[in-house]
Amino acid sequence: MENVGSKIKLNPAARKQAERPRTGFWLVVLGAALWGADPLFRIILLREHITPTQIVLLEHIVIALFVFPVLWKHRSEMKGLKLRHIGALLFLSWGGSAIATILFTLGLTHGNLNAVLLLQKLQPIFAIIMARMLLKEKLPKQFGGLLVLALAGTYLLTFGFTFPFGHMNDFVKVGSLLSLGAAALWGGSTVMGRLMVGKMEYETVTSLRFILALPLLIGITINQGDPWQIPTGAGPLAAVSLNLLGQALLPGLFSLLVYYKGLTTTKASVATLAELSFPMVGVLINWIVFNEMVTIAQACGFILIWAALFSISRRSAA
Template structure:
């Protein structure tokens, strides 16, 4: 294909392709931003004496009921799947949807929250490594520097200008290890998702991600044998039910569907930077819900990340 230089006309086909890439990038930004509300739902449910596995199981039961008819409608897409596609689907469902969600939820309940959030910023490193190894992706120009700037922005969002480690043991606690496992699995899921949206429609990938995870979650829940502490009064039960439903549909189903839709035209290595919209939404939620005013350092980190997102979106076709 002939390169387009200064003063040269861009064909309508090239313009259309570039537009799809840019819109796909911003769809991932929106989908990841919806994940920013997820910890809010989980923390509320943890306060109701529900375990991380129980929360994740109920969430997937709700999504199973919703997505099973969708999968049945698109069942023809399951034909001709190769072994690598089955492996990718199992990684997405068992690793990214089941185990990673449990690990992150347990991290929120047993570890330092700032440390757990910071460790999630390692997702791009895992995703970039797997994208280069499995998808043979060529990174955009100056990608390494943009990644460093984006990670610096997430650092400022989490800790400001202060050095966070009063004691290095914060990063060796059980909650931190849970968060690290979640970061690795979610980073890998970005790559596996990119592989699968080239094989089937985003709605089908979304359905399989949640449906295939359910048997594993049932087995883990039974094996753990934790008691179910169900609220007895109608008010609390209603509030918990609404919370579970909202969590499953908003940061769960809707965000993943939008995310996979954007992933159809976006490299996994680029998508992982778009996912950094998550911490920005988390900061806004802390400000609005918990009255935690955004500091100058956090505002600066916010700007850094959005500058990187803008530059990457402008060059996502390279």
């Protein structure tokens, strides 16, 4: 007599389809985790007296050189785009890729870094609101509790067991406002990306995100009129070039390719919590590069965030 277990094993197609949401979720986690290396590259470039807008423009030029052949290969996918798709692409490229990155880079040079990092955790709030409004997504069971758990973990990663309320002036400085704007745009980009991967291949969405942002970035850079202070010596120029290339390809292009691949089978409201892997990687980089040991509070933050991510992954697969 054949048991139930053997019957399940005889249906690999169904099992593979059930595993796709979970795989997609962890691809989003991986893509977002790679963003954790982005501030490291960005701060090094800022120390070379390159302005935030110039950094973002150079980054997009490098990435555009790699993705243009991909876009040309998939150019047929751009036929028949509706107005809402064009609006989503402009939001992704102008808002999420160009303006948000400029705001975040500016935020690294102003105000309290802890406040900037904490305000980035508001991305799930913006994404959840837009996902419910635009995509009509239903939330997983106990999503509210898991959201609180994840945000509690990110708070511990940022502030530890202390309370920042005695220093509210840090939260109203320029850096905090810039970070809040970036959080809103990136949270909205999660929803717009989910909308577009249902219409196009994720490689095409990624290519358009960077290429469409170039005209806006060129216009902003020209309008600002800041002088270019690229190092002239062979050694410093090579160092800046390698750093820029690494920033553009690792936390830039590759991370987004992985991210959008995972987003094809992951809800936007769920994906935005997966993006909380970003602060965890930031803590590890501080530990490895700057010899800052992980505190007990940060370890507790790791546990809380990963517990939330694991629970959401299980619910997404179900």
